[in-house]
Structure formats: structure tokens, C-alpha cells
Amino acid sequence: MNDQEFLQRLRLDRSAAKHSVGSPLDAATPRPPSIPEELFHFYGRANGVRFWVDADENGFFALLPMEAVGTPVREVMLGSESSKEAHRNWPDQIIALSRHIDGKYFLALDTRNGRYIEADPFMDPKTISRSWTDVLDWIWTHWVEAMRDEEGA
Numbered sequence: 659m660n661d662q663e664f665l666q667r668l669r670l671d672r673s674a675a676k677h678s679v680g681s682p683l684d685a686a687t688p689r690p691p692s693i694p695e696e697l698f699h700f701y702g703r704a705n706g707v708r709f710w711v712d713a714d715e716n717g718f719f720a721l722l723p724m725e726a727v728g729t730p731v732r733e734v735m736l737g738s739e740s741s742k743e744a745h746r747n748w749p750d751q752i753i754a755l756s757r758h759i760d761g762k763y764f765l766a767l768d769t770r771n772g773r774y775i776e777a778d779p780f781m782d783p784k785t786i787s788r789s790w791t792d793v794l795d796w797i798w799t800h801w802v803e804a805m806r807d808e809e810g811a
Contacts, residue, residue, distance in 0.1 A: 661700040664794040668707070671802065680706035680723055692753070692769040693727070696790035709801050718759045719801045729754050731766040735779040747782060765793070 659667070668677055683701040693701075701724045708717030732740055732748030734757075740748075752775060756765040764777040765786075774793045776784040786796050 659794050659798070660791050661696075661703050661794065664798065665704055667798065668802070672806075676710050676712045677802075678708040678711050678717065679704045680708075683724055687724070690724075690728075692767075693724070694767075694772050694790065697755075697767070698724075700790060700794075710805055714759050716757070716759075718805065720757045721765070721797075722755055722757060727753060727755055727767075731764050731775075731777045734764065735762060735777065744779075748777070752777070752783065765797070 665679060668679065671677070682703055683698075683705040685702065687701075689695070689698040704721075706721055706723035706726075708720045710718035730748065730750040731752050731754040732744050732750070734754045735748070736744050751769045752766050753769060754764050754777070755767050755774075758764060762779055766775045766777040766783075767773070768775055768783075772788050774786045774788065774790070774796075776786055776796075778784075786793055
């Protein structure tokens with residue numbers, strides 16, 4: 659689904675009160691070279707989204723606002739003193755795009771090739787897609803529907 663459809667579905671979702679959509683990014687903001695056009699366009703509609711704010715005011719899951727994007731996911735998951743193996747699996751060019759309440763599960767972007775990645779410190783990087791619209795489908799399935807099903811909403 660595209661970003662407009664995603665945000666509309668989120669607003670109309672029966673659990674919509676449990677999500678918080680950030681204000682659009684200022685139109686004068688330049689696109690950082692490491693951020694794909696599709697993702698930057700999304701930020702122009704919603705500069706961050708917090709999911710399930712009833713679990714935590716910062717959201718159980720959250721797509722980070724653009725100004726918070728850029729930290730290597732390895733550092734976010736494992737700290738700056740991580741092992742050489744962690745550096746091989748999670749180079750600096752793989753940046754965190756999200757946060758998770760337990761601090762261990764992330765959506766990340768490999769800025770070398772535009773791959774969106776499911777990042778977990780206990781698993782190898784898993785490619786979701788190179789398309790932001792595919793990632794929005796993945797988020798809907800894994801962050802919205804799965805959590806709704808768990809709580810019986």
C-alpha cells in the first residue's frame with residue numbers, strides 16, 4: 659500500500675486511538691542523500707508514527723521521525739562497544755528507522771543499496787524489500803494486525 663493508504667487505514671483502524679501520527683515534515687526540509695525518495699515522501703505526510711501508545715506513551719513500536727534517523731542499528735541494538743562479528747553483520751550503513759519497546763527489534767535501512775531490513779540482534783539481517791510500499795504492508799501485518807490479534811481488539 660502507498661503512504662496515503664497506510665495513513666488512512668491507520669486513522670480508520672478500530673484501534674486508531676492507540677496510534678499517534680506525527681505532523682508532516684516541513685516542505686522546505688531537504689532530503690538527506692541516504693534517505694530514499696519514497697521514505698522521504700512518507701515523512702512529508704507523517705514525520706514519525708507511534709503504534710500502540712496505550713502500551714507505552716512512546717509507542718510499543720515507532721517509526722522514528724526523520725531527525726532521529728541515522729544511528730547505526732548495531733549501536734541501537736548492542737551499544738557502541740559491540741563485537742567485530744556484530745560489525746560484520748550490522749555495518750554502520752544499516753541505520754535504524756524504528757524503535758521497539760524492548761529495544762531489540764527494529765526496522766532498518768541499508769543505505770548502501772536501499773534495502774529495508776528486519777533487524778534483531780539474535781538473527782542475521784532479513785530483507786523485507788527495497789520498496790517502501792512493501793514495507794508499509796509489512797508494518798501493517800507485523801505491527802498493527804499482529805498486535806491487534808494478540809490483544810483481541
